[in-house]
Amino acid sequence: MNSAIVWMIIGMGIVTYLPRLLPFLLLGGVELPSFWQGVLKNVPYAVLGALIIPDVFFIQDDLSFGVIGFAAAVITAWLGANVMIVVLAAVAALSLYSLFV
Amino acid sequence: METTWAAGKMAPFRQGVQAGATIAIGYMPIALAFGLLAKTTGLTFAETVLMSIVVFAGASQYIALSLLSAGTGVFEIVLTTFVLNIRHFLMSASLNEKAGPDALWKKALYAFGITDETFSVAAMKEGTINASYMFGLIAMAYGSWVVNSGIGYAAGAGLPESLQESMSIALYAMFIGLLVPALKKQRKIVWLAGLSALFNSIGTFAFHLSKGWSIVLATLLSAIIVQWLMKEGGNDDE
Numbered sequence: 001m002n003s004a005i006v007w008m009i010i011g012m013g014i015v016t017y018l019p020r021l022l023p024f025l026l027l028g029g030v031e032l033p034s035f036w037q038g039v040l041k042n043v044p045y046a047v048l049g050a051l052i053i054p055d056v057f058f059i060q061d062d063l064s065f066g067v068i069g070f071a072a073a074v075i076t077a078w079l080g081a082n083v084m085i086v087v088l089a090a091v092a093a094l095s096l097y098s099l100f101v
Numbered sequence: 102m103e104t105t106w107a108a109g110k111m112a113p114f115r116q117g118v119q120a121g122a123t124i125a126i127g128y129m130p131i132a133l134a135f136g137l138l139a140k141t142t143g144l145t146f147a148e149t150v151l152m153s154i155v156v157f158a159g160a161s162q163y164i165a166l167s168l169l170s171a172g173t174g175v176f177e178i179v180l181t182t183f184v185l186n187i188r189h190f191l192m193s194a195s196l197n198e199k200a201g202p203d204a205l206w207k208k209a210l211y212a213f214g215i216t217d218e219t220f221s222v223a224a225m226k227e228g229t230i231n232a233s234y235m236f237g238l239i240a241m242a243y244g245s246w247v248v249n250s251g252i253g254y255a256a257g258a259g260l261p262e263s264l265q266e267s268m269s270i271a272l273y274a275m276f277i278g279l280l281v282p283a284l285k286k287q288r289k290i291v292w293l294a295g296l297s298a299l300f301n302s303i304g305t306f307a308f309h310l311s312k313g314w315s316i317v318l319a320t321l322l323s324a325i326i327v328q329w330l331m332k333e334g335g336n337d338d339e
Contacts (some may be wrong), residue, residue, distance in 0.1 A: 043227065
C-alpha cells in the first residue's frame with residue numbers, strides 16, 4: 001500500500017469520526033435549555049428536507065429521471081407504504097421509464 | 102425506557118437489522134460504483150476496502166477519489182472531508198437527545214456508524230434508541246458499504262447501466278419514505294422540511310455553497326426559525 005494514501009485514509013477517518021463522536025462526549029450528561037432541546041428535536045425533519053431537495057432532481061443528466069422517481073416515492077409513501085416498498089416502487093418506476101427512453 | 106422495548110415484538114438488535122435492510126440495498130449501487138472508480142483512480146484493492154472500513158462516508162470517499170485524480174494534496178483532501186462531514190455533528194447532537202441510557206463506550210462505538218442514512222432511520226424511529234438497535238442498523242449499512250466496495254473493485258464493474266441509473270433514486274426514496282408519514286401527522290414538520298429544502302436550494306444555487314455547508318446551514322436555520330416561531334405563538338408541544 002502507498003503510505004501517502006494510507007495516511008490520507010487515516011486522516012479522513014479521524015475527521016469523519018470526530019463530528020460523529022463529539023456530541024455524545026460533550027452533551028452526554030448535559031441538560032440543554034428547552035429551546036435548544038426543541039431545536040435538536042427539529043433537526044431530523046429539517047435534515048431530511050435538505051437531503052432530499054434539491055439533490056433528488058439531479059440524480060441523472062435527464063431531469064425527468066429525478067422528477068419521476070421523486071413523484072413515485074412521494075405517492076407510494078403518501079398511500080402509507082413502508083420504506084422498503086417506497087424504495088422498490090421508485091426504482092421500478094425509473095426502470096420502466098428507462099425502457100421507453 | 103424498558104417498557105418501550107418490552108412493548109416491541111422484536112429484540113432491538115433484530116429491529117435494527119430489519120430497519121437497516123433498506124439502507125443496505127440503497128448503498129449497494131453507490132458502493133459498487135465506488136469500488137470501480139477507486140480501481141480506475143489507481144488505488145489498490147486493499148486501499149479501497151481500507152478506506153470504506155475506516156472512513157465509511159460515501160460522499161467524502163467519492164470526493165477523495167476525484168481530488169486524488171486531480172492531483173490534490175493529502176491535507177486538502179482531509180480538510181475537504183472534514184467540511185463535508187460537519188453536518189454529522191448536528192446529527193449526533195440530535196441523536197444524543199433521543200439516546201437511551203447506554204454506557205458511553207457503546208455510544209462512542211455506534212457514533213462511528215452515523216451517516217445521513219443511519220441517522221435518518223434512527224431519528225424517525227418511535228421512542229428512544231438504544232445501542233443494540235443502533236448496532237443492528239449500522240451492521241447492515243456498514244456491511245453493505247464495505248463488502249460492495251470490495252466487490253465493485255474485484256468485479257471491475259458496477260450494476261448494468263440501466264439498473265444502476267434506476268437505483269440512483271434508492272436512498273432519496275428512502276428519505277422520502279421516512280419523511281412523508283411524519284409530514285402527514287404534523288403541520289410543524291411540513292414547515293421544518295419545506296424551509297430547509299428551500300434554504301438548501303438557495304444555498305446551492307444562489308450562493309454556490311458546498312454541499313456540506315449548505316445542508317448544515319439550511320438545517321440549523323430551519324430548525325431554529327420553526328422553534329422560535331412556535332415559542333412566539335405559545336403553542337409549544339412540549
